[in-house]
Amino acid sequence: MSAEIGSRNLGDVQRYNLLPLIGHLMGYDSHAQSNKRSLWKDRAFVELNAAVLSSFDKLGVSVVDHHTASDSFINFANREMSSRGYFTGDWVWLTPPISGSATSVFHQEMVKMALKPAFMGFREPSWKSGNAKGARREKSKGGATRAADPSLSRETDDDHLLASARSIVNISGNITTDSSTTAIDDKSTRGSTQSTLTSSHQSESSVVDSALLENASILVGTETGTAEQLANRFSVNLRKQGVNITPCLIESLQQPLLSHLKQKRIIFVFLSTFGDGELPTEAAKSIQQLATSANGSLSHLSFAVFGLCSSAYPRTFNGAANTLSSTLMVLGATRLGPIGAGDELEDREGAFQQWQQNVFDSIGLSNKRLTTIIDSKSAPNTLASPSNDWIDATITKSTTLFKDGVRGTWHIELAADDLRYNPGDHLAITPLNPAFIVDEAMTLFGTADPSHHKLLHSTVDLMGPCPTNLLFFMRDVAESSGSKSDAAKLDRLLSQSDTKTGTSALSTLDVFRLFKSVIGSKNSKRPALTDFLSYAPTLQPRYYSIASASTGGAALTVSRHHFSRPDGTAAFGLCSEYLIQMPVSSTLRFMVRQCPRFHLQTPLAKPTAMVANGTGIAPFRAFIEQIRDSRKTDGISEALDAPLILYFGCRSIKEFLYRHEIEQALRDGILSKCVVALSRETAPPPSGVKARTIIYRSNCRVQDVVKEDVDGMKGVLLGGAVFVCGARTMGVAVSEACDALAKAELGVKSWTKTAKKAGAFIEDTY
Structure with missing residues (x-):
């Protein structure tokens, strides 16, 4: 923690005592320092801690404030x-x-507890026995002292201490074991159960030694906190089985990851895949360092891994979890069962439950499947707390770039204090449910509790598809309440649910509307509202590429998402509509997600192509601003920059976002070329013949103009870089176009594959 370094190590008068020196450098001489009312120490402390944070950030070393x-x-x-x-x-x-x-x-009020018996050292102090060197001496019955039995060696003492410590662990484990009720398939059995663990450590899917769980850890690599939520739920379920392990973020470890793993016998890892198969930003460095370790160095380790991923990226599906698993197995570790894959487009909850059951079977904790019962303590704790990294911002500008019926795109500018990012980074924005939707849900539940309003407004995804887990829970509530008709209706709804995605065609709010008698306050046997909401989906952040380069604020390019519901009615995306409808001067919260691979280095040292369609142009607008700013502030001339080409695809000329800014960038020499593909126009505007004018192509897509532009792309393929942002299918097509062009013009096969490894083909697709 930075304060331990700045305030204690460097500032403490008993340590380095740097405050007088820093105060002097800040203009507080010895006379001023004698005046305590000047608060010079406080000011020096703040500057010292700020300097510690700045130095760590500058070197890319993790530190927490x-x-x-x-x-x-x-x-x-x-x-x-x-x-x-x-x-x-x-x-x-x-x-x-x-x-x-x-x-x-x-x-925060808190109580300090000390468990007794406590492991605080059981040897008799040497000053009592009169043996300063620690040799054990005993008194004989006659009162004379004699040497201890040689057989009572130091190792025997240590064995005694170890046994005592184990007994204390058992005691504390019994104290902290969660006593919440759980049901298993044998409905006659109730209460927390813990099976006898077998003592075999075998290959994949085998039952492991119980001793492994005495030295285990749960590690988390996450981008938005979803992996941490699942890890916390897994931890709670382990605790119900008598195993108490607290999840830990990989980047928060106080030692290198390899050193941590060498001290463990078993680990459970929850890892999100970032972008196109990449590791989570904060955890990536630690995991990548494992690859340099000696083979066999983790032969003692068993592990299970659950990945959060998206089938929208089929080529790199669950890439982070697969990468970690392969790395650990090369180092000799044994995997327990198959890798879990929580696909955000399918049944993530079902995949997690199945993986968890496989893990429990592998470690011998339970050989019966856990099922849902109505008990507030057994409900999964999925209601996430807000992240500490969220930033409050004010909307300063919102303009329409184009609008055609329900379709449209908006440019939105935000202002926030102490906002830092690099062009190419993302803003994560979690939308809020509209007030009228929240009010309706409050009425359905029959509550006016402000805390419930806050949950429904900012945590629960009321408009998203209702998960089958919630339907199962509501069916159990209906059965326990004696409402057979509602239970039967819920069974029918479950039978009609999509088994692939684990969701109903109805939204969560739709289900609440249909079964008001189950969730309403008139149901005397109804569980608490929070029990229902713990099974409901939570609002997830949406990611937007930052369309600006100035750190004093941020710009977004937002396209309205519209779709048809299963009943044929029109619907709009929750987050895009949330942003579009927000008036100027209103506030919202966001978080910066760094994308270090998608950064542009200035001045440009090599030919670079930027390929985008739709709102994918946003980061390239930021790149253009970055180059313009660097030329102003750093005095970089146009001659120092390598060629920069923009390829953009849209339906028609009116959907050419930021056209006037692109034209100005061409005139200023920031862009050397711009080619626009108009997919739904047969007669494009006439292209200029002069240099540095926009070239239009009709009846084609952006990947087509990339493949056709031999003159522009040849230099890029020979030693430049390609940035791609936009639709995932477009990204695949552009990589194929680059491969075809490289093979035809340069005789190079699989150019994209090689370029990706070298960091010369960078994608940000969705």
Whole structure:
């Protein structure tokens, strides 16, 4: 934590005591420093901590600030309260050494607990026995001292201590075991169960030694927190079986990942795939370092991995989890069962449940499948807490770029304090449910609780497809309430659900409307509202490429998403409509997601092609701004930049986004060439004959103009770079066009495959 370095190590008067020096450099001489009311120490402390954070960020080394660490503990405390009903903590050590009262942990009441018996050292102090070197001596019955039995060696003492420690672990495990009720297939059996673990450590899908679970960890690599949510649920389910493991972010480990793995016997990993098969940004460095380790160095380790992915990227489906699994197996680790794949376009919840059951079977925790019962403590804890990285912003501008009926695209500008990003990065925006939708849901549940309103407004995806898990839960509620007709209707709805996606054709709100008698307050046997919502889908962030380069604000290019529901009615995307309808001066929250591979280095050292369709032009608008700014601030001349070409595809000329800005970039010499493919126009506008004018092509797509432009692309293929942003299918077609052109003109096969490995073909497709 940065405050431990800045405030304690560097600033503490008993340590480096740098405050007087920093105060002097800030203009506080010895006389000013004698005036305590000047608060010079406080100002110096802030600057010192800011310098620590800045230096770590500059070198790309992970460090956490004291506010984030404080919020992290509060999130942990909330999870502990919801899962076991209490938590412990030492307020003195948890409160940061700077800005204590400005952190959330300062205001949190907590109790410090010490379990007894406690492992605090069982050897008699040497000062009591009179043996300073620690040799054991005993008193005889006559009172004289004699040497201890040689057989009572140091190893025997250690064995005694180890046995004592194990007994304490068992005691504390019994204390902390979640006692919430669980049902298994044998309905006559109730309560938390823990099967006897077998003692065999075999190959994939075998039952492992129980000793492994005494030295296990749950590791998480995530981009938006979804993987962490699943890891927390997995941890809760392990706790119900008597195994207490707290998930940990890979980037938060206090030691290299390899060193951590060498100390473990079994690990459970939850890993999200970022973009086109890439590892999560924060965890990538740690995982990639494993590949340099010696083969066989992890032969003692067993592991299970669950990946969060999307079948929208079939070539790199579940790429992050597959990469980690292959790396660990090369190092000698044994995988427990198949890799889990939670596809966001299919039944992610069902895949997680199946993977979890396979893991439980493999480690011998349960040989019977867990099923749902109506118990508030057994409901999965899927209601996510807001991330600490969210930024509040104000909308300063919202203009229509084009509109044709329900279709349209908008340019939206945001202003936020201390906003830092690089062109090519994303903004993650989680939409809020409209007020009228939330009010209807509140009425259906018969509640006016403000906390319920907050959940329904900002956490639960009311308009998304209703998951079958919620339908199963509501059916159980109907049965327990004696409503056989509602239970039968829910069974029919379940039979009509899409088994591939694990969802109903109806939205979550539609289901609540249909079964008001099940969820309404008139049902005396109805569980708490939060129990229903824990099975409902949560609002997920949507990602938008940043369309600007200025760090004082950010611009977005938002296209309205419209589609037809199963009943034929028209519907709009929740997030795009949320952004479009927000008036200027309104506020929203977003988070910056770094995309380090999709960054442009200036000045341009090699020929570069930018290929986009639709709103995929957004990051390239940012690149153009970046080059313009670098020429102004750094004095970089046009002659120092290599050629930069833009290939853009759209339906018609009126959908050519930012056309006037592109024309200006050509006139300014930022772009050396621009070719636009108009897929639905037979007679395009006349192309200019002069250099640096836009060239239009009709009845074709952007991949076609890439393949046809031999003069422009040849230099790029010989040693340049290609950036692609837009529809996933377009990205595939562009890679095929590059391969065909490279083979025809250069005699090179599989150019794209080689270029991707070298970082010369970079995609951001969706």
